[in-house]
Amino acid sequence: MDFGFSEEQNLLREQVRRFMADELPSSTVRALARGEDAVRRGALWQQAAELGWLALIVPERFGGVGLKWIDLAVVLEECGRALCPLPVLSAAQAAAAIARCGNEDQRRAWLGRIASGDAVFGIGLYDEPNWIDPQGVRLAGGELLTGTKPFVQDGIPSTHLLLATRTGDALALAIVATAEVELTAQPAVDGTKPTAKAVLNAVRPLDTLPISVADLDFLTDCGAVGVTLEAIGAAEAVLELTSEYAKTRIQFDNPIGKYQGVKHRLADMFVDIESFKSLAYYAAWAVDDAVDELPRAASLAKAYASDAFARIGIDGVGLHGAIGYTAEYDAQLYLKRSKWVRSAFGDADFHYRRVAALG
Amino acid sequence: MDFDYTPSEQAFRNEVREFLAENLPPPKERGRGFLAGWLSKVRAKGWVGFSWPKEYGGGEGSLTEQAILKEEMALHRAPPLGTSFMGLAWVGPGIMQYGTDEQKQRFIPDILDSKVNWCTGYSEPNHGSDLAAIETKAERIGDHYVVNGQKIWTTGAPWADWIILLTRTQFDVERKHDGITCLLVPMDAPGVEVRPIENMAGERNFAEVFFTDVQVPVENRLGEEGKGWQVTISALANERSSIGEVTQMFARLDSLKALVKATRRQGRPAADDPAVQRRIGEFEAKIAAMKYNGLRYLTKQLRGEPLSSETSVNKLHRASLEIEMADFAVELTGMAGVQLGGDDAADGGSWARSSLGWPGVVIGGGTPNIQRNIIAERILGLPKD
Ligand SMILES: Cc1cc2nc3c(=O)[nH]c(=O)nc-3n(C[C@H](O)[C@H](O)[C@H](O)COP(=O)(O)OP(=O)(O)OC[C@H]3O[C@@H](n4cnc5c(N)ncnc54)[C@H](O)[C@@H]3O)c2cc1C
Numbered sequence: 170m171d172f173g174f175s176e177e178q179n180l181l182r183e184q185v186r187r188f189m190a191d192e193l194p195s196s197t198v199r200a201l202a203r204g205e206d207a208v209r210r211g212a213l214w215q216q217a218a219e220l221g222w223l224a225l226i227v228p229e230r231f232g233g234v235g236l237k238w239i240d241l242a243v244v245l246e247e248c249g250r251a252l253c254p255l256p257v258l259s260a261a262q263a264a265a266a267i268a269r270c271g272n273e274d275q276r277r278a279w280l281g282r283i284a285s286g287d288a289v290f291g292i293g294l295y296d297e298p299n300w301i302d303p304q305g306v307r308l309a310g311g312e313l314l315t316g317t318k319p320f321v322q323d324g325i326p327s328t329h330l331l332l333a334t335r336t337g338d339a340l341a342l343a344i345v346a347t348a349e350v351e352l353t354a355q356p357a358v359d360g361t362k363p364t365a366k367a368v369l370n371a372v373r374p375l376d377t378l379p380i381s382v383a384d385l386d387f388l389t390d391c392g393a394v395g396v397t398l399e400a401i402g403a404a405e406a407v408l409e410l411t412s413e414y415a416k417t418r419i420q421f422d423n424p425i426g427k428y429q430g431v432k433h434r435l436a437d438m439f440v441d442i443e444s445f446k447s448l449a450y451y452a453a454w455a456v457d458d459a460v461d462e463l464p465r466a467a468s469l470a471k472a473y474a475s476d477a478f479a480r481i482g483i484d485g486v487g488l489h490g491a492i493g494y495t496a497e498y499d500a501q502l503y504l505k506r507s508k509w510v511r512s513a514f515g516d517a518d519f520h521y522r523r524v525a526a527l528g
Numbered sequence: 529m530d531f532d533y534t535p536s537e538q539a540f541r542n543e544v545r546e547f548l549a550e551n552l553p554p555p556k557e558r559g560r561g562f563l564a565g566w567l568s569k570v571r572a573k574g575w576v577g578f579s580w581p582k583e584y585g586g587g588e589g590s591l592t593e594q595a596i597l598k599e600e601m602a603l604h605r606a607p608p609l610g611t612s613f614m615g616l617a618w619v620g621p622g623i624m625q626y627g628t629d630e631q632k633q634r635f636i637p638d639i640l641d642s643k644v645n646w647c648t649g650y651s652e653p654n655h656g657s658d659l660a661a662i663e664t665k666a667e668r669i670g671d672h673y674v675v676n677g678q679k680i681w682t683t684g685a686p687w688a689d690w691i692i693l694l695t696r697t698q699f700d701v702e703r704k705h706d707g708i709t710c711l712l713v714p715m716d717a718p719g720v721e722v723r724p725i726e727n728m729a730g731e732r733n734f735a736e737v738f739f740t741d742v743q744v745p746v747e748n749r750l751g752e753e754g755k756g757w758q759v760t761i762s763a764l765a766n767e768r769s770s771i772g773e774v775t776q777m778f779a780r781l782d783s784l785k786a787l788v789k790a791t792r793r794q795g796r797p798a799a800d801d802p803a804v805q806r807r808i809g810e811f812e813a814k815i816a817a818m819k820y821n822g823l824r825y826l827t828k829q830l831r832g833e834p835l836s837s838e839t840s841v842n843k844l845h846r847a848s849l850e851i852e853m854a855d856f857a858v859e860l861t862g863m864a865g866v867q868l869g870g871d872d873a874a875d876g877g878s879w880a881r882s883s884l885g886w887p888g889v890v891i892g893g894g895t896p897n898i899q900r901n902i903i904a905e906r907i908l909g910l911p912k913d
Binding site: 230240253297298299300301302304305318319320336355356357359364366402410419420421422425427428429430479483486489490493494497501504505508510511512513516517519 | 572651654655656657658659680681687725726727728730734762766791792794795801803851855858859860861862863864866867868869870871872875877880883884886887890892895896897900901913
């Protein structure tokens with residue numbers, strides 16, 4: 170047993186963290202979240218590719234680094250800490266989907282392009298806003314796709330979309346060119362996790378990957394684990410911000426952190442973050458090394474984090490007092506992320522019930 | 529104990545209902561010009577400043593009838609009775625209690641007629657929860673005070689005509705609550721500068737307000753010099769009871785129940801889900817408790833007993849409901865819940881927007897921790913920390 174990161178993983182974390190500090194300060198995050206500065210966004214994406222983050226879980230024979238989700242965990246955690254709006258998680262999900270469900274030609278066609286940052290994927294699995302189930306996949310599959318996919322994650326901007334479709338009981342993933350789809354940006358609470366509505370009118374998929382229910386579950390679990398890993402970084406960042414503020418903000422002649430109403434709440438936040446962090450690391454390890462355990466592990470992590478981070482987001486703002494409510498101050502950005510995290514790839518009710526159903 | 533209303537109170541409720549049936553179209557049919565007509569009609573009824581003396585244009589109604597009026601108004605989703613929320617909620621009552629005759633004549637009619645908007649200048653950059661430590665300076669020079677300092681989070685300052693301003697006239701005091709003086713200041717006085725602040729929902733309702741050598745005539749002082757804290761305390765008590773309005777909460781609960789009925793989650797009707805039923809039940813219990821708490825406190829007031837810190841109970845319920853109801857709706861509706869607008873947003877994005885709006889209620893009138901301190905220290909007699 171060794172439940173700790175390796176030297177290489179720690180170096181990777183350092184690298185990502187430095188990159189985020191240098192290249193993605195909150196002013197840049199905000200601009201990108203507003204959809205501004207496409208040129209800078211493109212350049213950052215290229216840098217992320219050159220640093221190898223997009224190639225991390227792509228097998229070496231397809232131009233990747235050939236590492237695992239537990240390595241990716243380090244990158245996602247740091248992305249979350251900075252609220253990085255680049256679709257690193259969607260890229261990983263697309264890579265995982267094609268590596269697992271594609272045939273050799275499809276892998277050769279797409280994995281290298283994902284690793285190099287050349288193909289930028291948006292992901293649309295379920296058609297209902299809150300139904301994580303094969304039945305929640307509605308878009309009709311076939312040679313030509315016509316219909317809508319209402320909540321495509323990171324659809325704008327992207328070059329390709331990975332969309333789940335159904336034909337009778339058969340499920341598939343269709344890869345379509347974004348340019349052939351009519352995409353409308355949805356005004357989401359958290360601009361760093363944008364969704365878009367896709368309308369397809371006789372669009373011919375560039376590739377179609379038949380998938381099983383287990384494949385769909387696996388991709389959903391990858392999403393749930395990824396979201397939770399990002400939530401660790403985000404929650405730690407808002408806890409740090411709030412703790413620092415509590416040390417310096419004076420009311421009634423003392424730093425507010427002296428009062429137990431503040432101090433104990435911050436300690437409870439720490440307890441929760443430590444706990445969903447451990448659950449998430451285990452789940453990230455299970456993706457590659459104990460896939461039978463993945464459903465339970467992913468659900469426990471995502472369920473715990475969904476509720477805990479929601480509370481942390483709210484109290485991160487509340488414990489600052491009025492200044493936390495201002496647009497200028499960063500605490501609110503984490504609150505907004507926590508709203509999205511709560512439902513993305515299944516809310517706490519869904520995941521706790523799934524754990525119960527697993528027995 | 530008797531929860532029934534007297535025949536005359538019941539008659540009054542009927543009168544309000546008839547008035548609303550005649551004069552209040554459904555929200556969608558309230559066109560331009562509706563508000564002005566509405567304001568003059570409720571004014572003519574004597575319902576604005578319902579319990580204030582007739583002498584100053586009030587209605588001189590009873591507290592019970594006032595509660596009935598507010599309940600019916602909220603039930604029917606009526607617009608406010610005047611445009612100056614703060615003027616009606618605490619500036620007016622404060623002037624009524626502490627003002628000179630001249631001040632009552634001068635300020636009250638304009639509040640009742642919605643001619644002026646008031647804002648509240650209490651909080652400062654360094655003093656929020658610890659309000660009594662404020663340091664905006666007012667120096668008496670002849671028949672004027674000269675004000676220097678800064679306020680912050682002043683809601684409505686960008687469009688207010690007047691500000692009720694808490695200043696310090698004496699710095700070398702033993703108790704910080706002494707030496708505070710309350711002034712009524714026109715926002716267009718030379719030396720007043722307003723800089724709006726954007727909140728996390730993108731609105732610019734509150735502001736920083738700077739005072740540089742602002743001259744305020746002595747006749748604009750509310751209450752005695754150095755006794756401004758008492759004025760504030762009574763105003764804050766009014767704020768707590770006015771923000772604690774439960775009827776609006778019942779209306780929100782109705783909207784939430786409607787959302788639940790209209791929502792399917794995991795492919796099944798959300799209304800059949802025991803987890804959902806339990807949450808809705810908890811919300812309803814808290815709101816109903818707020819209602820009956822409020823009636824018990826009203827009874828105390830009617831019996832002439834002083835109302836002290838019990839209102840913090842409802843304030844705490846209101847704060848948690850404000851956060852949790854919106855958050856629950858957002859969670860329930862999944863990806864549609866986190867959309868702020870557009871075709872794919874649940875209820876047009878209204879819950880998502882209110883999930884970003886709670887600090888006005890939760891932080892604005894004193895934070896939950898401060899309410900807990902009030903209960904622990906003033907009611908339970910626990911030592912201060
Ligand atoms: C939307 C909005 C509108 C507002 N409108 C107005 C207005 O119109 N006019 C006006 O004057 N002010 C207004 N305010 C300001 C409001 O009154 C203050 O924000 C509030 O009193 C808290 O003060 P603060 O923001 O300085 O926070 P702080 O007092 O710095 O508190 C920060 C945190 O510390 C906690 N804390 C402080 N002391 C203690 C303690 N002893 N024990 C435990 N915890 C403690 C608080 O609970 C809070 O979580 C508004 C605020 C908001 C958010």
